[in-house]
Amino acid sequence: MDFSFSEREEAFRREVCEFLAANNPNRASDSDDDLEASMDRLPKLLAWNQALLEKGWVGFHWPKEVGGGGGGLIEQMILKQETGKARAPLLGLSYMGLAWVGPGIIKYGTEEQKRRFIPPILKAEEHWCTGYSEPGSGSDLASLRCSAVRDGDHYVISGQKTWTSLAMWSQWMILLVRTDPAAPKHRGISCLLVPMDAPGLEVRPIKAMNGETPFAEVFFNDVRVPVVNRLGAEGQGWEVTKHALANERSSIAEVTAMVNHLEDLKRLAKDRRRDGRPAIQDPLVRQRLARMQTMVEAMRLTGLRFLTKQLRGEEVGAETSVNKLIRAELEVEIGRLALDIEGRYGALVKGSPEAVDNGKWQRQALTWPSYVIGGGTPNIQKNVIAERLLGLPHDV
């Protein structure tokens, strides 16, 4: 074991810190802003994306041939850590484009698809949403029914998607459709790249419990998409998706977010009074803070074990569900503990007189499902662990 960094890696860390000092557009509180506030800051965020792009730090680990940074795993970790520590925005604005659409296109796409789709993701000119879930297909995603029927050199799509995050702001959707109803359910699925302005495609926003509209229903009424927009082979859609979700389960960026939450919670506990004394003196608050810190540190270190495996050229698969479950527990506990620390003030939301930290903890307490449910619920993660790591039989 060795937790030190090489001279070259340390030099890279200094370079990142200098860059952040000059280019980080965030004020101290910005990283907790809601969706609306992020939109107000769009010009600043685009400038941030541009500055990152010039450094080769958008798509940092993507191959240089497609316009990525060609960076190594350790440097990527350093970049994410320092960006998180500085509470800067994410490393590129095209969130899903960078998180899994791009990696999917790089791995499964044609040369033409790479040329067409990768540069606008890097430049934040095009945003992507993800058409996976349907009203009848959530955790059992492979049962999806939205269909695409071949008509010459086009597919004709009909059906419905739901819980589609960012659908209202996206130019493109990565869509799972059933192309072969006769095949076994995992094999009859294909993956299409669909423009959101295609005729017959309709987006209806859904309001979430936090009052924001982060996701939508998307309807397809005979939407025509060229066959060249298929990602991977016909019937290969499930494999493409599994690759995408595996990308989603890598956790370095999430750990730095947790580290920041923890730091803020400690400050909150020092600042607020509970039952006539600073909350930080309450033994139960102390136990919960320490337990949370222990879980965050475990998540960080488990991530480093996975990273080491990757550096050794080994596959990291189902075991990433471990951190996904730790994170799920943390996301819920953060909001709960903050509101407990605040006592009666825990009831005050953004915009109320006397709201603590402008209601950011209340937002956390009302927003965690988007992190905990999306990308596979905790119950599904437990199935993954039980079946793939412990070899227990499939249920149903």
Next chain:
Amino acid sequence: MNFGFSEDQEQLRLQVRKFLDSECPMDRVRQIMASKEAHDRGLWTRIAALGWPALTVPDAHGGLGLRWEDLVVIAEEAGRTLFPTPLLAGAVATRAIALMASERQKARWLPSLASGDLIATLAVLEESDDLSAAGVELVAENNGEQIVLTGTKMFVPYAQAADLLLVAARESGGISLFAVPADAAGVTVTPLRLIDPTQRAAQVTLEAVAVDPSDRIGEPGSAWSDISAVLDAGTVALAAEMVGAADAALRLATEYAKVRKQFGHPIGRFQGVKHRLAEILVDIESSRSLVYFASWAVDHQPDARAAVSMAKAYASQALDRAGEEGIQIHGAIGFTWECDAQLYYKRGRYCRNLAGSPEYHHERLLAAQGL
């Protein structure tokens, strides 16, 4: 940056696992736990021949000069089979000598600790069960020529197997450490009966035990910070043993869930069972990460307290839960004496409050950050 074991360490793990699987399987563990002997001397001789007690002894003194992370590899495997052995108690005492003793004292004890001819243990905790320096009330009085030790130590690990006791004592307004032969006049070792029958610990009474000033390890009255650091390393080894035990308890319950059928299916097919097993795996992998890191930290960080406390707190939760759920998943058979699930459960209950409860370590973690 490299958070994994080396090839040598993986080889060591395989060697240890192979040895324990063939030489100390569970029926042997049960024989040892039922025996009145302090430990199995035959097994001790064999692991000494394999170099296990020599592992962390500096090479200048006849050891292998390896690090605590290497010891943790053995500890985890020992936990897996609930191997009853004074090995870890000895490793802690060895670390105290290597860290605190004079060159002369090292030359006196380390070679025989490495060869396994000498078994030592560290005696710090007393009847108050107070882990801080304030808990050390055993008195060292200097009568001009000799130092006279009087007091009682509790929960001394494997004292009944030890030839040499390293005793923390109050002297000159602080804490000193003394090497006391277990057979010195005035020393009484009374074995305790533990909830975990695979373990050994004793009460040690010192009734005006006279030792030579040359038996003092370190400076008079200023040994506490070193003792504390050594205890922390011991806590990491303990936590590693706990992770190994938790993993074995999980595997045992998992295999049972695959073969036990109810309602026409293996019970491991029902989410009520499989999800509990998955949750235990999450606890184990998380505590494993913390334990491995802490094993590195005690050798490389000036202050490893936070890392140690997190490792012990989480490992306590992991083993406690794995032990308990292990019984529940087995159903009524898990409650029987013949089922091994009970042994892991007992290990969990025994270790939870050993070397500090989770609550103690949570407090210590915050205190270490000035909170």
